[in-house]
Amino acid sequence: MDAIIDIAQINSHLESETLAYTSKILQQLADRLEKQQRALVLDVGTVCNENINFFAQRAKKLFVCDIFAHMNRHQSGGLKTKGIWRHLDYEPNSFDVINLWNSVEHLNDKDAKRLTEICSKIVKKKGLLFVIDIENHVSAQAVSSFVIGKDFQISLRPQTHLDFPWYCRHNRAVISLFTSFSIVKIFQYRNGLREFLFQR
Amino acid sequence: MFKQSEKAKKAENDSTKNPIEVSSTAVDVSNLSRDTRTSSRSETTIIGEKISIEGNIRAEENLTIEGFMKGSVEIAKHSFGVGSKGRVEGEIRANNVLISGLLHGKVNATGKVEITKNADFYGDIKAHSIAIEEGAFFKGEIELGRDPHKKDDSVGKQMKETGYRGKQASSVPTVEAVKEN
Numbered sequence: 001m002d003a004i005i006d007i008a009q010i011n012s013h014l015e016s017e018t019l020a021y022t023s024k025i026l027q028q029l030a031d032r033l034e035k036q037q038r039a040l041v042l043d044v045g046t047v048c049n050e051n052i053n054f055f056a057q058r059a060k061k062l063f064v065c066d067i068f069a070h071m072n073r074h075q076s077g078g079l080k081t082k083g084i085w086r087h088l089d090y091e092p093n094s095f096d097v098i099n100l101w102n103s104v105e106h107l108n109d110k111d112a113k114r115l116t117e118i119c120s121k122i123v124k125k126k127g128l129l130f131v132i133d134i135e136n137h138v139s140a141q142a143v144s145s146f147v148i149g150k151d152f153q154i155s156l157r158p159q160t161h162l163d164f165p166w167y168c169r170h171n172r173a174v175i176s177l178f179t180s181f182s183i184v185k186i187f188q189y190r191n192g193l194r195e196f197l198f199q200r
Numbered sequence: 201m202f203k204q205s206e207k208a209k210k211a212e213n214d215s216t217k218n219p220i221e222v223s224s225t226a227v228d229v230s231n232l233s234r235d236t237r238t239s240s241r242s243e244t245t246i247i248g249e250k251i252s253i254e255g256n257i258r259a260e261e262n263l264t265i266e267g268f269m270k271g272s273v274e275i276a277k278h279s280f281g282v283g284s285k286g287r288v289e290g291e292i293r294a295n296n297v298l299i300s301g302l303l304h305g306k307v308n309a310t311g312k313v314e315i316t317k318n319a320d321f322y323g324d325i326k327a328h329s330i331a332i333e334e335g336a337f338f339k340g341e342i343e344l345g346r347d348p349h350k351k352d353d354s355v356g357k358q359m360k361e362t363g364y365r366g367k368q369a370s371s372v373p374t375v376e377a378v379k380e381n
Contacts, residue, residue, distance in 0.1 A: 049332050056330065056344045063341045073337070087339060145334070161335050 020155040024187050025130060025195050027152045029097065033058040039096040042122070044088070044115075045103050046159050048145040055099070063095070067103065067115070068143060068162050085114060090122040098123050101132040101146045104177060106164040112177050120180040120200055129181055129198040135170065135188075142166075154193075249285050265301075276310075284318055297327070 033039050033055075041059040043051065047066045056062040070084040098119050104112040119129055132146050132154070143162040146154050174196065175183065181198035188194045244262040247253065252268035263273065264281035265288050272291040273280055280294035286301035296311040302320040307313055309327040317335035328345045332338060 047332055047334055047336055047338050049330075049334070052330065052332055052342065053344075056342045057346065061341050061343050065339050066337070069337045070339075157334075159334065 019134070019191050019193060020149075020153055021189050021191065021193050023132075023148075023152050023154045023195060025185060025197050026148065026154065029128070029130060029197075030054075030058055030152070033097070036096070040094060041097045041099070042090070042095045043099045043101075044119075045099060045101040046143065046145045046162065048147055048157070050148050051099075051101075051145070054148045059097075063090070068106070068159070068164070071164065072162060085118060088115075088118050088122065092121050093124045093127075094122050095127055096124055097128045097130060099130050101130070102134075102144055104131065104174070105133045105167055105169065106143055108165075108167060109177075112167075116177050117180070123200050125200055127200050128184070129178065129196075129200070131174070131178075131196040131198065133174070133194055134192045135168070135194055244279075244281075246283075247286075282319075 033041070037060065039059045040061050040063065041055050042063040042065065043055065044065050044067050045051075046068050047064065052062060052064060065087055067084055067087070070087050074083050100115070100119065104115060107115060116129075123129060134156075143159045143164050144156045145159055147157045149155055169177075171186070171188070171194070174194075178196075178198050181200055184197040184199050186194070186196050244264055245259065247263070247265045247267050247269065249266045252270075254270045256272045257263065257269075257274070259273070259275045260278065261275075262279045262281070263275055264283050265286040266283035267285075268287045270289045273288075273294065275294040277295055279296040279298065280292055281298040282288050282301040282303050284300045288301070288303045289305055291306045291308070292303075293308045295309065297307050297309045297313045298316070299307075299314070299319045299321055300316045301318075304322045306323055307325045307327065309325070311327070312329045312331065313325050313327040315321055315330075315332045315336045315338065317333035319333075320337040321340060323340045324343075325340060326343045326345075330342060330344060
């Protein structure tokens, strides 16, 4: 069962609560992309210049489909959330890697499941799904970008123009959203940051 | 703000009633509007808000679209821009490209592509480098030119430039739990 936290209560904590960590998975993924040089990568998180440059310089092509921007537009236009999925209209088996950073935790179970189902279709067989989110930390509750810095350090940058609920999920609940994938790695840090690498 | 030729003023006034539509393969836009703030070496032609063009443009100076344009643009050695009120559908070939309005189509830039936070972009980008502001509406694919001899440090540099600082990696707690299959 999801637990929705009121964003208004925690916004005041955000400026002083900056989280960062050095991503083990990102390091390994970057090595793999550099060796491969022909990978097609899809990023469905919020538009982030540093991340776009990081992946575009390592992949053959980077595809960007910011689902939050689409959700924002649908919401302000009074449209239903389900309409956003048509934007992920990629051919089946298209991508070597899909990044879902700080994405599923702002979707309810139904929408999160729908997103992972779409990902399982458009990622190649043996392709990877890279998920980063935060568990049990005040910064998790507002929409943020995970921003890639130097030496694979990842920091949080709040996206003040976006306002979506946060659904708190423990590891088991997160993993249950990705039933069509197998787990490759999970790293969980004391500061609440988690990263999951799944494979189709 | 901009010094416009009589022809350009007339064109803008007329376009409120009858938008200009051009269907020729190449359009000479040099007389439509000229930004006199820039030096003669980098003059910019501006297609005004109330002008719409259908066709192809080949230019040898900077060009900014504030109106509507459907077709292709080729400006090999200069910059192309879509202003905040501009709407462009088509294929762009230019040195640098700045998008602040709506662009649906393909961009092929030998230099840099910049997309501002109010931009709305759908399409493909091939460029040497790219900068996208947060808040921009973006759906598309990006292919950057690679320099095999240059080690990428753009991310760290951008973080420094924007003054963004997270906690240092050394202060981050160590891995609490690791599960590997």
